[in-house]
Amino acid sequence: MPLGTLDRQPPPFFRQGPSAQSKLAVYSALAIFLMVADARFGVMQPLRTALATALYPVQWVAMLPARGASVATAYMESLTAAQEKEAQAHFKLASMSARANQVEQLTLENERLRKLLDLRGRTHAQSLAAQVLYDAADPFTRKVIIDKGMTQGIALGSPVLDESGVVGQVTRIYPLVSEVTLVIDRDHSIPVLNVRTGARGVAFGDMSSTTHGMELRYMAANADVSEGDILNTSGVDGIYPPGLPVARVSKVERRVDTVFARIYLTPIGRVSGTNHVLVLEPVSAQIPPRPEPDPTPVKKGGGK
Structure with missing residues (x-):
């Protein structure tokens, strides 16, 4: 074997x-040069754009199975949700139909009883639609500003409600806007009536335990109050018409060390996120004024 083939260099045939x-x-x-040039001058951006454009059809075809599965899953979920809502709607319609029949009968009986007892009918409050503009700037209160004010006939103390129930009360009026204190504000109180038992009470705003809560105070520890009870306005304050939904009892705590029960409420009205409200005329504006006292002095004694 020639000695020239023993070196480490490959033969000329394999170079x-x-x-x-x-x-x-x-x-x-x-x-390194391309990375620096792309970072400083963006020289690779046209090439990157061209590659993205050329690969888009491939990416679109590759994503078809995933999109198909996602659409099928969404369709099945929406179909199930629609069927559940339809069942709930049928149940609610049936219950509302039965309740409507009862309401018609009770209304007829109420009218007959009022005619029999010669009682004055309940007044119907005038209403005005308004829109919520923004929340009040004070973070320690729960107040909103509506777009109706003194020029539109808004009165101080007017009840404010939405399609679900009572939202609050007008506590300050300006020429073009008004300030509404919500029922969850700590300084707000409203007389209520338990629909199940007929017991009266006073509901206060409670921001200590939850940001959107209320509390039924000064109720005895043995009072007949249960979770789920509906509280409506009692109408004894001369501001709110009777029968407006206010809150639902969410929790009842009875302790042996206190004579009062701790009753937590959940507002029925949408106190957070509502955009349109209805402002009612206060009940006091519909009540006839108190008659003037007789100025004639009453004589004391029987002497002449």
Whole structure:
């Protein structure tokens, strides 16, 4: 064997050009150059845009199975939700139909009893629609500003409600806007009536335990109050008409160390996030004024 074939160099037939170390150095320098140039001058942006445009059809085809599965899943979920809502709507419609029949009968009986006893009918409050503009700036209160004021006939103390129930009361009026104190404000109170038992009480705003809560105070520990009871306005304050939904009893705590029960309420009206409200005329504006006292002095004794 010739001695020239024992060196480490490959024969001329297998030569591949530059060595691997040279290629690594050249390509590393080129990569660093391209990264610096792209970071500083964005020279690779046109190439990147062209590659993204060319690969978009491939990506779109690759995403078809995932999109199909997502659409099928969403369709099945929406179908199930629609069926559940339909069942709930049928149940609610049936219950409302039965309740409507009862209401018609009770209304007829009420009218007959009032005619029999010669009682004055309940007054119907005038209403005015308004829109909530924004929340009050004070973070320690729960108040909103509506777009109706003194020029539109808004009166101080007017009840404010939405489609669900009582929201609050007008506590300050301006020429074009008014300030409404919500029922969850800590300084707000409203007389209520338990629909189930007929017991009267006073509901206060409670922001200590929850940001959107109320509390029924000064109720005895053994009072007949249960979770789920509905509280309506009693109408004894001369402001709110009777029968407006106010809150629902969410929790009742009875302790042996106090004579009063701790009763937590959840407002029925949408006190957070409502946009349109109805402002009612206060009941006191519909009640006839108190007659003037007789100025004639009453004589005391029987002497002449």
